[in-house]
Amino acid sequence: MITPLPHEKGFHVSWDQLHRDARALAWRLDKRGPGADGAWRAVVAITRGGMAPAMIVARELDIRTVDTISVKSYHAGGGKADTQREAEVLKSPDDAMMGDGEGVLIVDDLVDTGKTLELVRQLYPKAHFATIYAKPKGEPMVDTFITGVSQDTWIFFPWDMALQYVEPYRGKD
Template sequence: MTTQLPHEKGFHVSWDQIHRDARALAWRLDKRGPGEDGAWRAVVAITRGGMAPAMIVSRELDIRTVDTISVKSYHAGGGKADQQRDAEVLKHPDAELMGDGTGVLVIDDLVDSGKTLELVRELYPNAHFATVYAKPKGEPMVDTFITGVSQDTWIFFPWDMALQYVEPYRGKD
């Protein structure tokens, strides 16, 4: 039995698709916050993947207070597919803004194993955690998501991709 490479069961997400899915996430979160009229106090993006969806969600929901938490949970695998490791916070959002997380939307692109969200949830237990995509192992760590994908699917985000020339199927003529 051969092992599949990550790209062999890949889900390629275009800029248009991430924009549509992040807008759908915003619609799902609209008026679900604890504030007056279901408002949210702030959006915190988990960098780097959560930055694009967080920007779209904050725009759609007219949330002007936006911050980031920088968490590193992957490292280059020396030519292999990226490998997960223990999550580590490199930069915290403003402590006064965050408190225990009440009224704050924490946004990421994807929940995979759930380790990143588990770490952030320990810091801000009352925040609402939302991702665009979710894998089964990570679903318990997220409160709201748009699209579920299988655990063995590798998601290729547009910020990780580049357009390049491909030879025609039947040759160069």
Template structure:
């Protein structure tokens, strides 16, 4: 039995690391679009997908960027996902064909399953993937175990940490 809290098996991501990993995701997606390798648009799943979507759009020179807002977490508790805001219909075209849908992480896969049902022809990519959600993404950069909690830089603040052994005095 695992008595650890979600944050005790943590994977801490810095701003530099998310930038490097999002660029790596862009490189992996480059030339894979249906229009002679090009993509029509990038759609970030808010909120976590905003930063990687911006990096991917920049790296691939994609000027059409939109969002879909899906709420599936209340702090660290996961609930049934529901769409709060959809992307513009003209951006999504024919069921998302030619559109990259980007998120920071696929965990259980419930958020991506909902969005994939709406836009089955889109390409789904995440920076990080857990085993349960991995089958729902077309591309990702790093896989972490299902019981790992990822701490993203936009959720963190720098603070003093007491030394492991003793004190500084």
């Protein structure tokens, strides 16, 4: 996990916005599969952030075969922001279903440095990689995305946030 602290800007995504963007991603992918009919064989979510987007994409495209891959990323040099990021697979999707990934849509919420997708791409080179959001460093790793944000932006997802009271701008003295 990269901490949000060094980031200049925050991009706050509501459930409503996420739903609309995930639908836009699904519509962009519709009939773009490798087969003659353009259908996709399966959707694979990169947990955990890819699960809600993958569910929405699978629903829009009427895909019932859904699996997950769990990737944990960490800083190789002990958690410092300037150290190399590494990634490791903790749980794999069904091997027989995946093959080399052809016809499979692999979905994540965002690509940042691209380390997570780089690892999954090595395993399933023929899969199609889709994210809702993408930062410039990670863009070469993703085939389809909806919204680009700058590298110094931290994206806040609705599952990481809660509504809370804020003091009025003109408070009592």
